[in-house]
Amino acid sequence: MRPHTFRAATMAEALEEIQETLGPDALILSVREVPGGPAWQIWRGRAVEVLAFPPESTNLPAETEKVVPTPDPHDVQRRGAGNLTQTMEPEQEPPLRAMQARLQAQGLDDELLARAIYTCRSVLGKESPMERSRVAQHLKLQLMAQLRGMKPGRIEKDRLIFLIGGHGVGKTTLAAKIAKYQMERFGKNVGWISTDTYRITSIAQARCMTEALGVPLEIVYAPEDLEAAIADFENMDLIIVDTNGCNPAVERELIELGAFLDPFPQGSRYLVCPATGKDTDLNHAAAAFRMFQPIGMILTKLDETLALGSAYNIAWRSELQLIYFSYSPGIMEGFEPADPEALVDALFGKRVLR
Known part of the structure; x- marks a missing residue:
């Protein structure tokens, strides 16, 4: 229709x-x-x-x-x-x-x-x-x-994914959920690369999650090492790159993130936004990360707020495809392909994102 x-x-x-x-x-x-x-x-x-x-x-x-x-x-x-x-x-x-x-x-x-x-x-x-x-x-x-749903076949076609976003938006947990979903839903072999090396806890978290999923992990400390890490996973059906958290207000961090992304324009770049964020901060982040040309948005922490207006607003203003919804801190639950209708229903009180 x-x-x-x-x-x-x-x-x-x-x-x-x-x-x-x-x-x-x-x-x-x-x-x-x-x-x-x-x-x-x-x-x-x-x-x-x-x-x-x-x-x-x-x-x-x-x-x-x-x-x-x-x-x-x-x-x-x-x-x-x-x-x-x-x-x-x-x-x-x-x-x-x-x-x-x-x-x-x-x-x-x-x-x-x-x-x-x-x-x-x-x-x-x-x-x-x-x-x-x-x-x-x-x-x-x-x-x-007003929302852009995911194009048919979008997630099935992914070969190389870059998760980009600010600090603490849930990228590492999200990477685990995507890996689990792709393995179970499409039977893909998944490789995980982490460039989030600024915090020891991030590396430990990535190791723990990949061991639980049985997924190989590569830790990359410099942009020049990323190409070799991707080459190591050439036989994988899907490679997920969990990038370092980036403060959109700090130019140096944006430049560092760009150094990892620029050599791989073929990768699918997904902007990760927490539903708990404030309108002003989400708008600023989306504007700052637009230079990296993300093709879709993933909303996280949908279970941590009762007011989802900010999540809707950023999806509407950014004009990005909605790709996934994440709404639980555990890696074994609370994850699904994005459905704009579910987000709108949640605004009207229907418990669909819990």
């Missing part, structure tokens, strides 16, 4: 067109303001662009399908979201108020939430009374549409 895009001069006109094309049960995912004409015709003012899904029961003729790209999630921040709270009616239906309060408590981005609430009220506002289940479903669909 593909989303459809509708443009009109007003929201009312857009909704009328959606009902005519997709039916009265169509699901609205997002609303944004767009230029009303070509860039050079500024006098034409603004228009409304709505992204909608047909209901599951609707079978549309092939010729009516409109294949369109998903809107840039950062348009939520760039295009007037700050004024939405002023245009919303002051008295909202109780179910909508309750959902808004819950997502605020979870720490969801204020402007993204304002946009979602505004869209929900525009679409469902004619219902009297507004149904709680419909409100929850509508908000969930909007939030899910």
Whole structure:
């Protein structure tokens, strides 16, 4: 089922067109303001662009399908979201108020939430009374549409993985979980390389985990030794490189990490972010590590917080594929391929990441 895009001069006109094309049960995912004409015709003012899904029961003729790209999630921040709270009616239906309060408590981005609430009220506002289940479903669909799920076959194809992130984000435990999952799920032979040699405890932890899993371990102290270590594992199906923790605010540490990564552009670089992190710190880390061109994000420590708004926000802002979820300190449990729906469900109180 593909989303459809509708443009009109007003929201009312857009909704009328959606009902005519997709039916009265169509699901609205997002609303944004767009230029009303070509860039050079500024006098034409603004228009409304709505992204909608047909209901599951609707079978549309092939010729009516409109294949369109998903809107840039950062348009939520760039295009007037700050004024939405002023245009919303002051008295909202109780179910909508309750959902808004819950997502605020979870720490969801204020402007993204304002946009979602505004869209929900525009679409469902004619219902009297507004149904709680419909409100929850509508908000969930909007939030899910903003996340990038993992591409099919992504983790099966991995041959060389680099785990990158700040200090204490759980990379070493994560490396063990990935090794165990890949061995059991795909029957792969796994080799483990650790460049995290600044702390003796990190080396001891890596040795303990690899012995428990029966996985060979190489300790690498300098970038020039990494190539030889990878060559030693040439017969392995998967090589996991647990890089040294890097403070994104310290240029020297970023340079040192780059020295390990640059010679191996073929490796899959995954940014590891803890769900316990603060919005500001996670945003700064994602911006700093962007220079290494990570292709995906792994969320850790999902069981250590009751508010997952920061985890959602960084996944949305970074625009990275979600690859894995980790939510237990043990290596034998609490790990699964990422599912954006599970993260969104957790925002609404469903215990799916425990």
